[in-house]
Each structure stands twice: as structure tokens, then as C-alpha cells.
Amino acid sequence: MSEMLALEFMRNALIGAVLVGFAAPLVGIFLVQRRMSLIGDGMGHVALAGVAVGVLTGTQPVLTALIAAVLAAVAIELLRQRGGTSGDIALAVMFYGGIALGVVLLSQASGASSTNLTGYLFGAILTTTPADLIAFAVLCTIVVATVTVLRKRLFAVANDEEYSRATGLPVTALNLILAVLTAVTVVVSMRIVGLLLISALMILPNATAQRIGSSFASTMRWAAVIGVVAALAGVVTSYYAGTPSGGTIVLILIAIFLVATGTAALARRLAARSSRRRSVTQRALDHQSSDLSHPGGQGLESAEESR
């Protein structure tokens, strides 16, 4: 472990993993809530065109990717508000256009363009430079701060958009903010998990957290914890096993998801069994007492006793 930490690129990679593992699920939860889980992938496609422009023009690819993703985010949000199937088709055109343009442009770049492409598609966390890290830290701080301050409003709008509009919340502005936060997260995650796996880091921790959390707030906290743990474990594993970081992180996220789902199902089955036993006891009790102010209370205790 200390041998790994002695390497600067590994330290950078681990810091980057923590940043992204924390920020991505916090944005992703609102996408899950609005059933837009895959929108990040679309933005990732468009970001690739931005990357290519950056590589070709000698500009920072992170910057050009950010510009492309934010523009795509705003366009997506405006299309979504208009609704209808024409919007759906327009999204498809934009997403495939983005990735196709990215691939074609990158092929024109001189030098090691194919390794470049793989790096952006699947993540190249070990090539994270100190400059990258500073940019990621700033962007992640902005994302986390914005979500922290606005989370209740973002929740309300995703939960019931019409009610929010009727009572005067700035729904359009909040939707645009969420879209831009998603774009920023996509670009920051690009180096860590790659453009093709970006949604995984935003969505999978939430899929798991949903099995554990019993409120929106607790689901959100769990998602952030799971994101950080999986990102760190993924980077460490990829170092020792010599596997690509992005794919490793995503496989670990899926493993956590499966374990949580299995455990939750088991817990439910055990609960159902004890409640069946309880309802028998409850019926017996109901004959004696008509106090229904706490219908479950007595039953739970008696189930406990009968164990």
C-alpha cells in the first residue's frame, strides 16, 4: 500500500477518484428521480466532440469538452421542456453526431490519437496530471456546493414539477442548473471512468443506495459513500490487477449493487415471515383489546417474544 502511495500518479489518481466518486452520485440521484438515468451518457457522447476539438486545436481538452457538454445540456433541457417525439429524435441526432464527430476529428489528430481515444472512452486515471487534479477539485467543489445548497429545491422540482411551478419555484432555472451540473460531472468523470461508463458512476451508487436508504436524504448520503468507496477500491484494484480503472470501478459498483439487492431481498423475506407469525398473534390480541392507536407496536413485541 505504501509503495503504491509513494507513486505520485497513484496519489493523483486516488484523489481524483475520491472527488469524482463523491460528486457524481450527488448529481445522479436527481437524474434517477426524474427517470433520466442515461442522459449523462448522451452528454458524454457530445463531450467527445469537444475533446477532439481541443486535441486538434491544441486547447485543453477538458475545457473544450466542458463547453460542448454544457451546450448539449442546455439543448437537452430545452428539448425536454418542449416535449414530444421530435425532441427525442433530436436528442438521438445530437448524441450520435457528437460521438461520430469526435471519432472522426480525433483520427485526424497527429501522434498517439488512438491511445487518446481509448483513454477518453474508457478512462485513463493514471494519466491524471496535477493540473487536471486542480481543475477537477474546483469543478467538483462547485458541483457539491451547488447540490448541497439547492438539494431541497432540486428534489422538489424532480418530485413534482407542476406543483413547484404553481407555487413559484424557478423550475426552468433549476432544471438548467441540474443539466449544467450533469455536464460538469460528465467532464470531470471522463478521465476517471471514461465517456462510455460515465452514467455508471452517477447512477449505480444511487441504485444501491435506494435499497438501503429510507428517505431521500439518507439515500443521497449512502450514494456518496458508495461512490467514494467504489472509486477508491477500483483504483487500488486496477493498480494491483493491472486492469483499466473505469471498468474496474464499474464492476465493483455492480458487485456492491448485487450484494445490497440480495441482502435487501433476504431481509424482506425474513420480515415477511415474522409478520405472518405476528398477524396470528395480533388477531388473538385484537380479541382482548380494541386499542388500535399503535396497530403494529404490540404485534412487533409479541413477534419478538415468540422468537
Add this chain to the structure above:
Amino acid sequence: MTASPLVLRDADFGYGEQRVVSGVTLEVQKGDVVAILGPNGSGKSTIIRGILGLADHLGGDVELLGTPLHRLRSRAAIGYVPQHHSLSSSVAATVREVVASGRLARRRWWQPETARDREIVEQALEVVRLSHRADEEVSHLSGGQQRRVLIARALATQPDILIMDEPTAGVDQASQVVLAKVLGRLAQAGTTMLIVTHELDALHDIVTRVLCVNNGRIDFTGSCAQYDLHLATHPTGSSHHHHDEAEAPVTTPLSSEPLDTAATRQS
């Protein structure tokens, strides 16, 4: 505020080009409780949604809280209970979290929730008798209980005008009596209310005005007593109501075992 909370003068509402309701004239005084009656599809929701800015205002004048509708900047003093709840259930949200979202319009975007906000939320939960289920997931409640959550959310806003679209549809008889009492207390406290309903009987004592919509037109406005007379002379027409929603609330198996569910979740 001396201005009437809501004034409609020959107002038309609809969607896009399509005029669904036309010629609505109504002046609501502070403390009025207006019942909007009418058969399904007559345009009751469209009127309400027009006032709320969710349907298009296509003609005439509307003044809400003393301001013409198109110039209305702050809607924070409006409480709204939608007819069809559109609560997203893809991520767990507790009853308390949903009700607390009723407070958001009352504070600036950068202000955190205060102790006072939390207190008001608890009171709203108390009023609809859902305090003991505050930490449960909304999606685990029955249809009628979910409507009570939406009513609590609107109450948490502490609105100057409370606009409700069939708040008691699908709510069982006992809860309806409770809600009628709640609305009675709010009316006594001077809350202006606009209620689309098919259950005028339960609200008979508190309703000060009745508005009947039929096929996109207002075919009666007057007091409850005048409405009773109107009914006597027009035995059918707008008195012939049906529920928009099925009576039977949907109960998931989980909702009957609150403690049990809570116990497994914590473990």
C-alpha cells in the same frame, strides 16, 4: 391587504390555441370558500390551472393576490393541491420530505431550513393526521393517504389562498370528515379557498360561494343556499356528478406493517 385575493373578469382559459373555459367572472373576498362544481371534463381543473399559470390565460382579466396574472412575480403565498398527484417514486422520499417541500417557496434559495420551518411542517402533518407516518415512504401509502400528504404540503406553505383540485377524491369517509373539519378551521382563520369538489355535502357549512361549470361555461354562481334552490329548479344538469377517480385506495402490502418495515430497513 385590502385587495381581493382573486378576481376573474370574463376570463378564458385553455391550452395553446384551444379555449376550454370561457367567460369566467368571479370576485373572491378574503376568507371566502368557493366550491367549484361540475361534471367531468367541464373545465374545472382548467380554471384552476389557468389561475396557477399551468394552463394558458387566453382572455379577460385575472388578478391574483392583488396583481394581474401576467405580472405576478411571487407565487409563494399560493397553496396548491393538484388533482392527479405526479409524485416521482423512483427514489425514496418520506412523507415529511414531501411536505417540507411546501416550505421552499417561502424562503430564499440560499436559506437553510429553520426550526420554524420544521415546526410548521410538523403542524401540517398533525392536521392531516399523518404525524405517525412522517418517516415512511410516500409511495408506500394508500391513495387517500397520499392525497393527505399533498394537502399537508399545501398547508405547510401557510398560503394566503389555498387552491385544491378534488382534495378528497379517493379519501375514505372518516378522513373526509377530518379534512372537512380541517378546512373549517382554516376558513375560520380566514384562509381564502378555492375547492374543486364533488362532495359539497361535507363542505356545506364552510362554503360561502358555489361556482358551477358546465361544458366550459359557468352556469351558476351564488351562495350555498341559492345553489340548493338552483338544484331544486334544475334537478339534473351540473348537479349530476361522478368521481373522477376510483374510490378504492390502493394499499401496498408494506403499508399495513409500518413498524416492521422500519425495523428491517434499519438493520
